[in-house]
Amino acid sequence: MIEIAIASGKGGVGKSTVSATIVLAAARSGKSVIAVDADADAPNLHLIFGVREWEWEKSYVESKVAEIVQSLCTRCGRCREVCPYEAIHVDEGGRFAVNQVICEGCLTCSLVCPERGAIRLLSAESGRLRRTTTSYGFPLVSARLNPGRPNSGKLVTEEKSMAKELASQDSLVVVDSAAGIGCQVVSSLAGANAAILVAEPTPASFAALKRVFRLTRHFMQPAGLVINKHDVNPGVTEEMEAFARRKNIDLLGRIPYDDAIPKSMAVMKPVVEAFPDSPASRALMEVAERVMAIVDDWQSWFTRFRPREPEPYRPIIIRPEGLPGD
Amino acid sequence: MGTVKVGLAVEDDSGLDSRVSSRFGRAPFLAIVELEDGEIGGVRVVENPGASARSGAGIKAVQRLLEEGVRVAVAGAFGPNAMTALEELGIETVELAGVSVEEALQRIRTRLQGQ
Structure with missing residues (x-):
């Protein structure tokens, strides 16, 4: 091959x-x-x-998104304060909800949530994998x-x-x-x-x-x-x-x-x-x-x-000042 | 020369018969082999955390090898990030693929003797 x-x-x-x-x-x-x-x-x-059509297709899941379980949420709002992506908003009914397009699945919200089980992680479809003849x-x-x-x-x-x-x-x-x-x-x-x-x-x-x-x-x-x-x-x-x-x-x-x-x-x-x-x-x-x-x-x-000599691509490493290792 | 640990990126979990993968970061498994004075002391096949990573596969595989105390890494090809990390850590890289773990170790024996 x-x-x-x-x-x-x-x-x-x-x-x-x-x-x-x-x-x-x-x-x-x-x-x-x-x-x-x-x-x-x-x-x-x-x-x-x-x-025009695929013989075989499957959902490609590799990312996670958070979801707030409304029945357990006390609406304290702490999740919204800490979300690094500003993905949590309050809807018209005063409910806290995660914008799942913005959410990166980091789970910072669940770390500060005082209610057990009120935030859960769901798998999100990232895309589709498909094949055809x-x-x-x-x-x-x-x-x-x-x-x-x-x-x-x-x-x-x-x-x-x-x-x-x-x-x-x-x-x-x-x-x-x-x-x-x-x-x-x-x-x-x-x-x-x-x-x-x-x-x-x-x-x-x-x-x-x-x-x-x-x-x-x-x-x-x-x-x-x-x-x-x-x-x-x-x-x-x-x-x-x-x-x-x-x-x-x-x-x-x-x-x-x-x-x-x-x-x-x-x-x-x-x-x-x-x-x-x-x-x-x-x-x-x-x-x-x-x-x-x-x-x-x-x-x-x-x-x-074929290349004669290896030419590895090395990213340039920038160390924080004052750290040993140079 | 004492004990040297070698980490090989492999396609399957079949001990010394596992095939060395053409890629490092996204190989499904890592074979960890202990060489005692050049003789194969023991082999363990572990899952490669890089295989399931969305990105940064090479770095995750390097991390796993580091936890195992590996001094030599073997795969068909190493990505730019894996290569840099291995170099920074002083882990030697050997590019070789498509053969069994056992055969790979035979082929690099002379290099290992220098360790």
């Missing part, structure tokens, strides 16, 4: 378009492939593949978070475990990661055999690319780069390519700016399916074919692009 994570640091630069093309190309060539949408805040692979024949694992629920590396790990259960020894797993370099993205990259980075030639995307690239180096992963909309800013495209050469990142291809991409999203199809002859589709298919070649001859690509 080979697991490839698609990441970009910055959002909206084409991760899902690239992921969808690779998955589709693999499925068309008869390969066993599983798509994982690891962006639970803004999942969209199911929209690209025109998924797309009309293109491959499985898609996806998740979505409810508003205000924090993003979660644990959820991504569950999605990847589900994909592994569906995978066989020679399957390809494509993980479409979230934007940023946070917990979700760390979980998307961790354990992946390689990363494909997607960027567009803007200073913002270039800066984000460098940040997410450092994370791939931390994990000692070989990386490839796809430059989307390369023709809108050729100068930055050149700088990005020079960066890729310097860092031994495999330049997998450039995609031209093409309004076939937004048009394909409107009809809920991958662009290579909806507008196969468009310039972007042709470039995307070339990228996907290169990725298929890499997967088929994994060892030689891995040897060539």
Whole structure:
């Protein structure tokens, strides 16, 4: 099994378009492939593949919220004073109630509540975990978070475990990661055999690319780069390519700016399916074919692009003044 | 060299046959192995508190290893936070995955002999 994570640091630069093309190309060539949408805040692979219903779905519970048991509450109001999130309010009837969207489940309220059992902790649904077989024949694992629920590396790990259960020894797993370099993205990259980075030639995307690239180096992963909309800013495209050469990142291809991409999203199809002859589709298919070649001859690509030296990503530790340990 | 405790992130709870996980923080279990003069003295598999953590999985796993008095940590990959914490604590890291605990210990024996 080979697991490839698609990441970009910055959002909206084409991760899902690239992921969808690779998955589709693999499925068309008869390969066993599983798509994982690891962006639970803004999942969209199911929209690209025109998924309208899920074969399997479950509630994803990992957070807790407090609830005030009205029959035991004496309305002393101490919980409201101490709540660090100001999540407790008084309703029109003078009853104390917890706003469960704001509540973080810290239970500070129950520590000060003088009435035994008046505050209890409930499990809250953070989101949904779901799976289906797309009309293109491959499985898609996806998740979505409810508003205000924090993003979660644990959820991504569950999605990847589900994909592994569906995978066989020679399957390809494509993980479409979230934007940023946070917990979700760390979980998307961790354990992946390689990363494909997607960027567009803007200073913002270039800066984000460098940040997410450092994370791939931390994990000692070989990386490839796809430059989307390369023709809108050729100068930055050149700088990005020079960066890729310097860092031994495999330049997998450039995609031209093409309004076939937004048009394909409107009809809920991958662009290579909806507008196969468009310039972007042709470039995307070339990228996907290169990725298929890499997967088929994994060892030689891995040897060539594997980082030579570990470059662990170390957060800077700032100690309180006067404490020993420096 | 005396007794050295090694903590390995593992996929299952099968003693020395447990498979070393590709990830540290979110591995389901941690195998704690006592090595006495290089020989395996005892193995215990405990739940990894990082596996069920919403965030900060790596740090929770490090904390567990610290409670166990582990000097060497083994997993396929360590996240940025786990790596920093282990380094600060002087716990050595070994990146290795997909083999049994027993085989992992064989492979890193020479490194352990330096402990």
